[in-house]
Amino acid sequence: MPLVNGGKIADDSFVKLAVDTPLPEGGDILVPAERFVGEADALLKRTGKVGVIWPNNRDIAELVPYLGKIAVVALVFPTFRDGRAYSQARLLRERYNYRGELRATGQILRDQFVFMLRAGFDSFDVKKQADAEAFMQTAKRYSVFYQPTGDGRITALHRRMQLRHSEGVGT
Amino acid sequence: MYAYDEIDRTLVNERVSEFRDQVKRRLSGELTEDEFKILRLQNGVYLQLHAYMFRVAIPYGTLASNQLRALAHVARKYDRGYGHFTTRQNIQFNWIKLAELPDALADLAEVGIHAMQTSGNNMRNVTSDQWAGVAPGEIEDPRIWSELIRQHTTLHPEFSFLPRKFKIAITASDHDRAAIKIHDIGLRLIKNEKGETGFEVLVGGGLGRTPFIGKTIKHFVHGRDILSYIEAILRVYNQYGRRDNIYKARIKILVHELGIEKFSREVEEEWQHIRNSSLQIDDEVVEDIRSRFAYPSYEKLPHMPDELRQAAADSDFEAWRKNSVAPHKVQGYSIVTISLKPIGAPPGDATAEQMDALADLADRYSFGEIRVGHEQNLALPHVAKRDLPALWKALDKLGLATPNVNLITDIIACPGLDYCSLANARSIPIAQELTRRFANHELANLIGRLHINISGCINACGHHHVGHIGILGVEKNGEEVYQITIGGRADESAALGNLIGPGVKFDEVADVVEDIVEAYLALRERPEELFMDTVKRLGVEPFKERVYATR
Numbered sequence: 024m025p026l027v028n029g030g031k032i033a034d035d036s037f038v039k040l041a042v043d044t045p046l047p048e049g050g051d052i053l054v055p056a057e058r059f060v061g062e063a064d065a066l067l068k069r070t071g072k073v074g075v076i077w078p079n080n081r082d083i084a085e086l087v088p089y090l091g092k093i094a095v096v097a098l099v100f101p102t103f104r105d106g107r108a109y110s111q112a113r114l115l116r117e118r119y120n121y122r123g124e125l126r127a128t129g130q131i132l133r134d135q136f137v138f139m140l141r142a143g144f145d146s147f148d149v150k151k152q153a154d155a156e157a158f159m160q161t162a163k164r165y166s167v168f169y170q171p172t173g174d175g176r177i178t179a180l181h182r183r184m185q186l187r188h189s190e191g192v193g194t
Numbered sequence: 195m196y197a198y199d200e201i202d203r204t205l206v207n208e209r210v211s212e213f214r215d216q217v218k219r220r221l222s223g224e225l226t227e228d229e230f231k232i233l234r235l236q237n238g239v240y241l242q243l244h245a246y247m248f249r250v251a252i253p254y255g256t257l258a259s260n261q262l263r264a265l266a267h268v269a270r271k272y273d274r275g276y277g278h279f280t281t282r283q284n285i286q287f288n289w290i291k292l293a294e295l296p297d298a299l300a301d302l303a304e305v306g307i308h309a310m311q312t313s314g315n316n317m318r319n320v321t322s323d324q325w326a327g328v329a330p331g332e333i334e335d336p337r338i339w340s341e342l343i344r345q346h347t348t349l350h351p352e353f354s355f356l357p358r359k360f361k362i363a364i365t366a367s368d369h370d371r372a373a374i375k376i377h378d379i380g381l382r383l384i385k386n387e388k389g390e391t392g393f394e395v396l397v398g399g400g401l402g403r404t405p406f407i408g409k410t411i412k413h414f415v416h417g418r419d420i421l422s423y424i425e426a427i428l429r430v431y432n433q434y435g436r437r438d439n440i441y442k443a444r445i446k447i448l449v450h451e452l453g454i455e456k457f458s459r460e461v462e463e464e465w466q467h468i469r470n471s472s473l474q475i476d477d478e479v480v481e482d483i484r485s486r487f488a489y490p491s492y493e494k495l496p497h498m499p500d501e502l503r504q505a506a507a508d509s510d511f512e513a514w515r516k517n518s519v520a521p522h523k524v525q526g527y528s529i530v531t532i533s534l535k536p537i538g539a540p541p542g543d544a545t546a547e548q549m550d551a552l553a554d555l556a557d558r559y560s561f562g563e564i565r566v567g568h569e570q571n572l573a574l575p576h577v578a579k580r581d582l583p584a585l586w587k588a589l590d591k592l593g594l595a596t597p598n599v600n601l602i603t604d605i606i607a608c609p610g611l612d613y614c615s616l617a618n619a620r621s622i623p624i625a626q627e628l629t630r631r632f633a634n635h636e637l638a639n640l641i642g643r644l645h646i647n648i649s650g651c652i653n654a655c656g657h658h659h660v661g662h663i664g665i666l667g668v669e670k671n672g673e674e675v676y677q678i679t680i681g682g683r684a685d686e687s688a689a690l691g692n693l694i695g696p697g698v699k700f701d702e703v704a705d706v707v708e709d710i711v712e713a714y715l716a717l718r719e720r721p722e723e724l725f726m727d728t729v730k731r732l733g734v735e736p737f738k739e740r741v742y743a744t745r
Contacts (some may be wrong), residue, residue, distance in 0.1 A: 036279035057577065071675065104232050106355025110432045115350055118467060134233055140350035153224065164212055170343040171350070171472040178472075179345060180200045180479050187482060 025155035028146040030126070030162070032155050037074055053097060059089075067092050076128065079107035081171055083114050092120045098144075100129035101189075109142045115175060116143030117173035133161045141172045195256045195563055196308040196341050206303045208308055208351070212298035213237050215471060221293065234337060236354065236521050238284075238312035239295060243615050248273075248290040249312040250302060254340040255283040255566040257684035259553040262564050264305040266549035268575075272298045277549070279534060281568045281657055282361065282604060283321045284312050288613055294526035310348055315443075317347035317355045321363045323371045324567035327489070328575045330523045334391060336366035336383050339420065342475065342682075346421050353428045353581040357435035358430070358443035361400075364393075369684065373568055375399045375408045376660060376687035377486055378445045379427060384414065391417040397427060398449030399456070399688075401654035407688050409454045411461065417480065419465075422473040424464035427603065430457070435699045443642045452645035490576050495526025498579070514586055519577075528579055530560075532572040533596040533604060537633045540593045542570030551592050555699040557586035559585050568684075570646075601638040601648060602711070604631040605655055610650030610667065610670035611674075619667025619674035620700070624648055627704045632711075641711055644725045647682075648680070660684035662726045664691045665706060674700045680710065680737055681729040694738045706741050713740035 026035040037053045042048070046065075051072040059066060059075040067074050077086060080085065086096065091193075095116060098108035108127070115121040126146040129137050134167025135153035136149050140162060149155040196208070205552030213233075231241075233622040238249035246402045250265065257265075265285055272294050281284055290298065299486040311318055320340045328655040343362060347353070350463060353360075365372040367382035374380030380396035390701045392414045399408025415423045427445075435453075436442045449457045477581040505511045522528045532552070535541050544552075552572065559581045560574035567573060577585060587596040592674050598604050605628060608614065610621030625648055647661025651668070658664035675697035698706050713723075717736055718728045730735070 025319070073659075075367040103229075104355050105437060106353070107433055109355070132229065135211075138349075138354055140352040143705050151224075165205070165349070166709055167207050167208065169205070171338055171346050180475075180482075181472075182201060183199070183482050184478065187478075 024150060025152055026146060027149055027155050027158045030159055033146075036138060037072070039076070051094065053095060058084065059114060062178070063089060068129070074124070077157075079111060079113065084119075087119050089188040090115075090123070090167050095124040095146075096121065097126040097128045097148075100127060100131060100135075102135055103130040103132055103135055109138065112139070112142040112144055118135055119168065120155065133157050136161045137165050141168065141170075141174050143173055195258050195335070195488055196253075196483075197488060199486065201251050202345075203306065205348070206306065206308045206310075207235060209237075209308060210296065210303050211300045211627075213299060216297055217292060221626075232314065234312035236311060236316060237299075237311035238292075239292075240313060241466050241615065242288065242462045242613050243611075243701045244613070246292055246295070246568045248287045248295060248309065249280070249284050249611070250287070251312045251319040252283045252285060252307075253319055253344050254326065254337045255324045255568075256326075256337060257564040257566060258305070259309070259562040259564065261305045261307055262549050262553040263555070264302055265308060266546040266553070268298050269546040269549065271301075275547075276543050276545045278540070279544065279566055281655065283324075284317060284319055285566075286609075288609075294686060298300050304741065308724055311354075311562065313359075315358050316354045316360065317356075317553045318359055318361045320344045320347065321361070321372055321377075323365050323367055323567065324565040325520070325529055325541050326366065327487075327573065328369050328522050328527075328529055329526075330521050331367060332523070333366045333383050333385060335484075335487070336364040336381075337487065338480060339383065339393075339417070340364050341483050342421070343424065343488075344393070344482070347425070353432055355433055356428070356680050357437050357480070358445075360431070360445065362424070366430070368518050370686040370688075371567065373657075373660070373684040373688070375634060375686075376401055376405075376657070376684055377408060379424060380408045381420070386414055392741060393420055394422060395427075398446040398454070398713035400444050400446040401657055401659050402444065403441050403652050403654075404444075404447065404450075405654070405659040405690050406450065407690065407706065408446075411454065411458045412735050416451065418477075420471050421475060422469045422471065423461075423465055423567075425468060425473060426461045429464050429627075430460045433459075440638065455633075459461060468516065480704050490563075492524045492527060492576070493578070495578055497525055499526070501580040502678075507587075508583075510590075511583060511586050512556075512597050514590075514597040515582060517601070517639075518595075518599045519582060521652070522576065524576075526579055528582060530574045530577045530582070530585065530598045531567070532574065532594050533599050534571050534594075535598055535604050535629065536596045537629045538594055539629075541605050541625050544572075548592050548594060551588075552594065555585060555588055568574060569600075569604065571604070593731065597635060598638060600643045600645070602632045602641050602644045603638055605629065605646045605648060606661070607648040609657035610648070614655075616653055617667070618652075619676065621648045621650040621656055621665075621667060624665060624667070624676070624703050625698070628707060631704050631708060640721075641715065644711075644726055644727075645683075646707070657684060658682075659690045660688060660690060662711060662729070665703060665707075668697065672699065675698065676703045677708075678703075678706055679735060681726065683726055692734045693735055695742050702745075709741045710737050713737050 072094035313543035467607030565573040649656035
C-alpha cells in the first residue's frame with residue numbers, strides 16, 4: 024500500500040506495532056489506540072516519533088492531552104463507505120487544533136481524496152498504486168467548494184460575496 | 195427559478211468529469227463492481243432488474259422550460275422515450291446504458307441539472323412545496339433556503355458516507371405539501387416575534403420497515419443558524435448512527451433509541467461549538483441567493499376574466515378547472531396541477547413528447563416555469579386565468595388533463611416488481627387496475643379527496659404508510675400478497691395508517707379497495723366528511739368488517 028504524503032508517494036518511516044509486539048529500541052512507531060492510551064508515558068519517552076491508530080468508534084476527545092506530543096494520528100476507514108473518520112478528522116483539526124500528520128488508512132481510493140483533504144487529512148495509505156499515482160491530478164479535480172471547513176479553501180458563498188463587493192466598487 | 199452562476203456551473207461540470215473517470219475505470223476493470231456501486235450511487239445510478247436506472251435531481255421541484263426539454267432529450271436519446279417522476283422531486287430513466295451515462299450527464303449539466311446524491315448514503319435532493327413562491331398565505335419562498343441547503347449539502351466533505359440516506363424537506367405554508375414529517379429532517383419555515391425568519395426543526399421521520407413521524411427537536415432555529423444546526427445533527431448522526439444493520443441505520447432509529455431528549459441534548463452541545471463559525475449565514479448571503487431566483491412580472495389582471503366566464507359552459511372544462519386549478523397569491527393568476535395519472539397508465543410517467551410540449555406550454559402560459567410535486571404530478575405555477583381555457587385544450591390533446599388531482603385515481607406508486615430489484619410484488623398493475631375501477635369522474639368526485647399509496651416492498655418508496663389507503667405488496671410462499679392500511683396521511687397532521695386485517699391476493703386488491711370505499715360512502719356523516727376524517731372518527735373496525743365479512 025503506497026503512502027502519499029505531502030502530495031506525493033513517499034516512504035513511510037513508521038512501523039506499525041500490534042498490541043503485543045515488543046517495543047523496538049528506536050525508530051518511528053504507529054501504535055493501536057488501546058496500547059497507546061495504556062503505555063503513553065513509556066512510549067513518548069523513547070527516541071523516535073510516535074503515532075497512534077485511532078478507531079472510528081472511539082471518542083477522539085480522549086486524544087486531546089497527547090496531541091502536542093504525537094507525530095501522526097492515523098484514522099481508519101474499514102470500508103470506504105464508513106465515513107465516521109471524516110468527523111473525527113475535522114474535530115481534530117478544527118476543534119482541537121491538531122497540527123501533526125493526519126493519516127487516512129483502510130480502504131482508501133482516489134474518489135475520497137478531495138473529501139479527505141477538505142476534512143484535514145494530509146497523508147494517505149492508498150490501496151491501489153494507480154490511485155496513489157493519480158493523487159495530484161485527483162486532488163485538483165474540484166475548484167468549487169460549497170462548505171467551509173478547516174482547510175481554508177474559499178467557499179462558493181464567500182467567493183460570491185467577494186465578487187459582489189468588487190463589482191460594487193465605483194457604482 | 196434559480197439561475198446557476200459560473201460557480202455552480204463549474205462544480206457540476208467538475209462532477210461530470212469525475213463521474214466520467216469513474217465509469218471509465220469501471221469499464222476497464224480498474225474498479226470492482228463493489229467499489230463502483232458506492233460511487234455510482236453517489237450519482238443516482240442504480241442497477242435494476244433489466245438495466246441501469248438513472249435518477250436525476252429536480253431540487254425543490256422547480257424546473258425551467260429548457261431544463262424540461264433537456265430531460266425530454268435524455269429520455270429520447272439515451273432511454274426509451276419516457277421518464278418517471280418520483281415522490282421526491284426526481285425523475286428516473288429506466289433503460290440507460292452505463293457507457294452513455296457520462297454523456298447524458300454532460301447534456302443535463304448544460305442546463306444546470308445534475309444527479310448528485312440522488313441515491314446513496316448521503317444527503318439527498320432537498321425537497322420543498324411545489325407551490326413555493328406562489329401559494330397564497332405562504333410565509334416566504336422556502337426555495338431560497340432550500341437552495342442554500344442544497345449547496346451546503348452538495349459534495350459535503352464530512353457527510354458523504356453516512357450510515358444511511360438522509361433526506362431534508364422544507365415547507366413555508368400551513369398546509370404541508372412537502373411531507374416534512376416523514377423526512378430525516380423536516381423544516382417548517384416560521385417567523386419569531388421580531389419578525390425574523392427561522393425554522394421549527396423536526397427530526398427522525400421516515401417510512402421504510404420502521405416508520406416514524408418526525409419529532410420536533412427545536413421550536414425555533416434562526417435562519418442565520420440553520421446550516422450550523424443541520425451540521426450539528428449530521429455530525430451526531432454520522433458518529434453514532436448504527437452501521438451494523440442497514441435496516442437500523444436511519445437517523446429515526448438513533449432518535450428512537452436515544453430518545454428525542456437525549457438526542458437533542460447531543461445536538462445542542464455540538465451546535466454550541468459550531469454555531470458562531472463561518473457556517474453562519476448573514477442577510478447579504480441570503481439576498482444573493484434570492485437575487486438569482488427569477489420572479490415573473492405579473493400583469494394586473496381581473497379576478498374573473500371573460501374567457502373564464504365563457505368557458506364555464508363547457509362541463510369538461512369546468513370539471514378540470516374545479517379539480518386541477520388552485521388559487522394563486524396574485525390576483526388573476528392560478529396554479530395549475532397537471533395530472534400524470536391518466537386512467538390505466540403507470541403513475542408519474544411522462545413521454546419525451548409530453549415533456550417537450552409541456553415546456554412549450556410553460557413558455558407560453560407560465561413564464562417558462564414548471565413544478566414537480568411529491569404526488570408525482572407536475573404543475574404550471576403562474577397561469578393567467580384568462581389563459582385557462584386555451585391551456586386546458588392543449589393539455590387535453592396531450593393526455594395531460596385528467597381531472598383527478600387528489601382523487602382516488604391520483605395514486606402514488608413505486609415502480610415495483612416491473613422494474614425494481616428490491617421489490618417483492620407488482621405496484622404499477624395494481625395502480626392501473628384501480629384507475630380503471632374508478633375511471634368514472636362523477637364517482638371519483640363523489641368520493642372526494644382520497645390518496646392511495648402503493649409500495650411493492652417494505653422499503654416503502656410508494657409511501658404506503660401515509661396513504662389514506664395504503665397498499666403494501668409482500669411475498670408470501672412465492673406469491674404476491676398485499677397488506678392494506680387505512681387512515682395514514684403525509685401532511686401537517688401526518689399519521690401512519692392501521693392495518694385492516696390479513697393480506698389479500700393480487701386479484702383481490704381492487705375489490706377490497708372498492709369495499710372500503712363503499713363502506714366509507716355508507717358511513718360518512720355528510721358528503722363533505724372526507725375519507726380520512728371518517729376513518730379518524732370510526733377507526734378501522736367498520737371497514738374491516740365490511741372487507742372481511744364476505745371473504
